[in-house]
Amino acid sequence: MWVLRALPLLRGSPRAWCWARWAASTGPNRGAKASPDGRYRDSLLLPRSDFPAQLPGRLQPQTELEIQQKCGFSELYSWQRQRKTKQEFCLHDGPPYANGDPHVGHALNKILKDITNRFQMMRGCMVHYVPGWDCHGLPIELRALSDCEDVEDLSPIEIRQKAKKFAEEAIEKQKSSFIRWGVMADWDNCYYTFDKKYEAKQLNVFQQMYDKGYVCRDYKPVFWSPSTNTALAEAELEYNQQHVSRSVYVRFPLLKPPPKLAAVIDGLPAVSLIIWTTQPWTIPSNEAVCYIPNSEYSIVKCGNTGEHFILHSDRVQSTAAVLDTQFDVISTFKGVDLESGICSHPTIPGKQSPLLPANHVTMSKGTGLVHTAPAHGMDDYSVASQHQLPMDCLVDEEGRFTEAAGSELHKKPVLEEGNETVIQMLRGANKLLKEEKYTHSYPYDWRTKKPVIVRASKQWFINTASLKAAAQEALKKVKCVPATGMNRMLDMLDRRTYWCISRQRHWGVPIPVFYHKTTGEALINRKSIENVIKVVEQHGSDAWWTLPIEQLLPSEALAKADNDSVQDYVTGQDILDIWFDSGTSWAHVLEETGEVADLYLEGKDQLGGWFQSSLLTCLAARKKAPYKTLVFHGFTLGEKGEKMSKSIGNVVDPDVVINGGNDHSTEPPYGADILRWWVAESNVYTDVLIGPAVLNSVRDDINKLRNTLRFLLGNLTGFSPETDAVPTSEMYVIDQYMLHLLHGYATQVTQAYKDYDYAKVIRLLQAFHTRQLSSFYFSIIKDRLYCEEEKDPKRRSCQTVLAEVLDTVVRSFAPIVPHLAEEVFQYLPYTKESDSVFRSGWMKTSPVWKKPGLEEAVEGACAMRDAFLGSIVGKNSVEYQVVLVIEPGLLFELMEVLQHEECSSTSQLNEIMMASQTTLLSEVPREMETDDIIKGTFLINLEGGDIREEAMYKVLVLPAAKSKCLRCRKYTAESAETPCPRCMNILGGK
Template identity: 55%
Template sequence: MPHSLLITLPPEIISEEAGLEGVSVLVWTTQPWTIPANQAVCYMPNAQYSLVKRADNSQLLLVATERMGSMAALLGTELESVGTFTGSQLEGGICKHPTIPDKEVPLLPANHVTMAKGTGLVHTAPAHGMDDYSVASQFKLSVECMVDEDGKFTELAGPELQNLSVMSEGTDKVISMLKECGALVKEEQCVHSYPYDWRTKQPVVIRPSKQWFINTASLKDKATEALQKVRVLPESARSSLLAMLDRRTYWCISRQRSWGVPIPVFYHRETGEALINKHTVSHIADLFKEKGSDCWWELPIETLLPAEVLKKSKAGPVTDYIRGEDVLDIWFDSGASWAAVLKEETDGDSEEPESRLSWLPAPLRKPLATESDPRADAYVEGKDQLGGWFQSSLLTSVAVRNKAPYKSLVVHGFAVSEKGEKMSKSLGNVVDPDEVISGGKDASAPGYGADVLPRDSINKLRNTLKFLLGNLQGFDPRVQAVDPKEMHYIDQYMLHLLREYSIKVTDAYSEFDAGRAIRVLQAFINRDLSSFYFSIIKDRLYCEPEDSLGRRSCQTALEEILDGVTRSIAPILPHLAEEVYLHAPGHDEGETLFKSGWIKSSSVWRRPGLEEAVEGACAIRDSFLSSIPGKNAAQYDLTIAIEPGLLFELMESLQEEPTSTSSQLAELMMVARVNLTSKLPRDLPPDAILSHGTFLINLEGGVIREDSPYDIAVVPTSAARCPRCRRYTAQSADCLCPRCQALVSQAQ
């Protein structure tokens, strides 16, 4: 806590308090090394300030009235108020710099001064703080930088400080100098917030340097207008992008690094004036095109700045100039990528973009851009690029073309650690991709392969695909597929569900919503396939004759399902999809999935009454299963009673005869036998389980609506379990059921 002697009292204080001499301004700083760069002392214009006298040594100090109590406690002495003023009355005061002889610094108003800590008077070094720099800009103060790029004092700081590291011995030396000149009032250790470098974890020295800027304030309105025509997914990211754009009043495009694309500028040796114009830039562009951007550092300046370019630029001899050392901000590099890639894609390409991308959903199949609309369909990146690539691309494109470079922005999240934190090299919580794919050194880190979803989800998917592939062994859909109209109703119904799934998953990909695509996939696999269809068709697959209509009908549905699921996972699980395609039937060896098109669903799969017939049967099935909780449905005979009407006709399409063990309705119910009647019989056994329900039939968009009641009776079957098909349809436990007996006899 140093003090600076007021060598010129503010005029208004002199007029109110005569005879005051030796008044010092008491300031407080947590960065003593910045004091040599002090250019002013700032006060809050609307605050109250007091002249106080120390009880222990009669020293006169100027402090904020609000801070008197804290200062007295800190200094360990009473402070007597001699006079009180408003901050604005301090205007015109001039202090003596505490460490630099003959240097004077003014008292200046500033709104960033607070009363939370310190003395209410703030040491101001414009070269080392943004608030301080703002004060210097407003009052045209000198911005002298006494610190070099290595964080050491330069010769401007004087011989005592030159070459000392500001964060260590430099700080100690400044404090020592304050003590020697009697300017240090109080020294204490404190902990406070300070910027640190995220890579090295070392404190950052803030210092000024000459940079190249783009004035984005003039572009913001145009950029905001252009964004209104851009689709943002998710839409919630739009407000974040607009807020970041609004906060950016300028864009510093120069960086001081040893790598990157150089800024092609030359500087005059004496004046430091920059030489950059269309002539110099065109010449450098030609050199970069021929030799690459590294030639900026490798070629002699005479080649970079030849005589003819100097003449066109009306500049002096080449010996007057040096090449610039700064490189372009990488976000300017990547932000200008649209200029290189958003061109018409038809020049000399033997394979049209449409055929190359034919496996994608239709909205994603377009060429990247056309001459008539040179915008990308989508830019895809993580949410951190809302202030990076997305924004730099927008600003550069709007500046040059008055339009956004993209039609859509797709913003995704990140893989996070087990603590939910973003993975970062600096934090050391990054998982090695090789370990994810191949596994770690011990069993606790299994390998997940190149395609990664949650392990349980991908295992479920792989098991589903294995079931489909296994049951399609030996099936060739090109010659053995069954016409949809001849397929079993439940197989046709699955094609209907496959079509619905195809539409939903295609819509999800068209919205670039991979998460929704995965949820749709999981629902189809878990609910429609595993829990429903697969459990019903196993008897037909395993026990029917190999080339029977029923089995081929089922395989026709399975092949379409396999094909649809495989294509739908290709964008997110390409390796698995291609592996499945290599073993799937229906195409020649050596073909690849990624040149064979997107999901091929057909409107033919929708038949009037089909959905209602199967879903009506499923409603009856749910009532039946809920009446025997925990029991095996295969051990029961089921009687379904429906009064004559539409629902009865639909059930008759699944079972034409009054009683059957092999009808489509019996298969759907997974029971030993189904009796279909218009009324429950009176002679039901006493152990029969009765229940009732209704099913709403809605056809032709609501034109036909019928609330149809049904009754069911569930009775334990008297039949025995067949040793071959394991259904309860045999006369005794030691003989085959009639169906299996016929099949075995034919085989022999």
């Protein structure tokens, strides 16, 4: 039992109650007022510090800029890279898109990364963090050309020049903001996906994947954006849950009955199959109708018209209800019995559509019979491949019907006029049974926010099906925070069979392929790719459009081409998907770390984006994942949970948050630290709310913390840890207890940082500085700080603790609010080992501080203190004296450690009680028996539960027996005109 061994106990006969002292509590001196002249004020050691409790108005952003300059924020990254340390921490920066001004989403992401890096640096790691930008792609190209009236007249190189200029301007804006937010990095050596060395590395990865057979060219249906005339990958889609389609029920007349149903059908008039689709425009491309082989179908008779239809048995009633009729079931059969049946095409006379089995047919909607257009569906394509059906696409790159669709449809946009025309054709051919609006989730181009279509075309693909098993196995070795993200990634991989990597644009890295002018055959091999890589490494990817083909296509690459010359070929015009651009960043940035980063940290959309493209490319080229840990966060929303929108007026601009808007009364300047605190305190694993109320709340929280810091700084004036610190063993018990709490706080905070749980760091910080410090410890030690001799060991004891508390607390929040941490460091009243908190390491707690035995002594006293204070709510505790009556046992012995005498106004126990005097007894004197006694119990638990004892205690609250001291304000003076003995002794010394 540590506390019982640490200090001697005073044992002896039962104590006698000082009747005279108790009787004097009602004496005439009670209530005498102190001298109003404040003549003893100068003898008090009141807090003194120039550290401001608040930084109003423009002072906050101005102070932060001064701190960044004075404390070397811009040199910090290079400084820590030069340190001699064995452990490295690599956070690979996912490149933000260089297509606009910085926004709060950027702030959320970059600040989370910076908090992580600063923590790792402070705890001794050499941080590897290279910021980068995603510079290619359609959004930048569109933004760069938005003001051009003659876009169609621009050459590819002119388009690329405009796009690059736009990207460079966006990068500078974003970079400037990231620096202002306090993000630590080597900002002079970032990576850019348009850098020629980066492009060459990217093409090198492409070559490795091509050599291993992962890259191929094929004619397949892909997501296609008519609004931007290019193929899209799934990661470039967003789904509109409120999209409204014109759905139709269509009859497909049975032209040739299935042999197994011939006997049933032959005796009936015409029979048709009913299909349902939300995309009528695909009907002209129909090549088959699919069914479920092992499911049950029915032949029904329509109650309204007498017609006979075939559909799935489970959809008979629902379909009849939609068609406003009644179906009578004539016969039922298995889907396999539909084999070898043939329907007539509903809009193209003479064309036939066979009935085919398929596993993708579902029963959630429709009729259980699916119209199949191989050029416009992934599953449809699989059926067509299996049964050698035609896959002709009747839709061009602009989303319009081609001439092959017929004169009635030619040039009509399939999502608009073309859709309407097909519906009218069905109506005119008497094939339309019903049209209705249908609201459902539908893919949109994430750039233009317009609907996409599925369209077959010749594209370049990565066969992710062949990588899927290895990717899923690699992910099992990766830690994911939160853990739910791992299942999402695995599910996405499971559904992904191929990745379309070709884009029909100019602003990007070209796919290094050449096409024969006559045959259109592709020429690509190791020699041709290697030469392009050399050219790009020397000239950049512009060379693909500026150099003659002789310099791009070496003669060695034509070795297998029959008598062809270089002049028989032209360069391909497709560029690589920007997800391939950014997904190969590991090859350029992580060379020094063995192509593996400790951490990737991005928004939740990257579970299907950069996290996946990085995994697939690295796995294909290096047979390993490029990361050890994945952390993903949510998106930013308005403070009511609504999406940010300029029309609503709830868009939060980080620059306005920091520097204020045009009207500071409505948009005050908060500074960067408030932005950073907001990021840290938010539950970033869900969507994060921000707005004026949120920011004002953060400002209040920081101001409360500043008050705590000011108290700490103010009471350390004249104290030097090197010469004045008191050894732990010689401290007051309450001071040792505070160090014990501080040790626990530091341990919990460190673990929260390791777990990337920065919201928990904030919660721990707030609980510690408001409850343990301000409300508890500070209120207890003020008398000792202000009224004792400056160098008295009792005062130095708590000053030693305050110095440790200040150092630990500042370091604990430094990664989150670095400007405040450095500001506090500038106001330390004693010398320190470094001018920067970040150059002097993490929290330095001592195992000696951890003394669980102290908890029972202090918390036992606090339990009785709470009972005392609870009985005098709203009154000053020093106006009272307290009698503690504890039955003999452990609790009594613990209290004796805090107070050796029977009665004391200067003991450690009395300091905790905050009364003018405390008396400690083992039984209530007969004359003190009263109904006003407060009773309670306290459970002592020592030695890990080996020692347990429930102790009874009683608290008697009495008016103070003496006069108010003119100096310390406690009721411990013999006279209202003279200070108390303690203060007289101190004054006499002066």
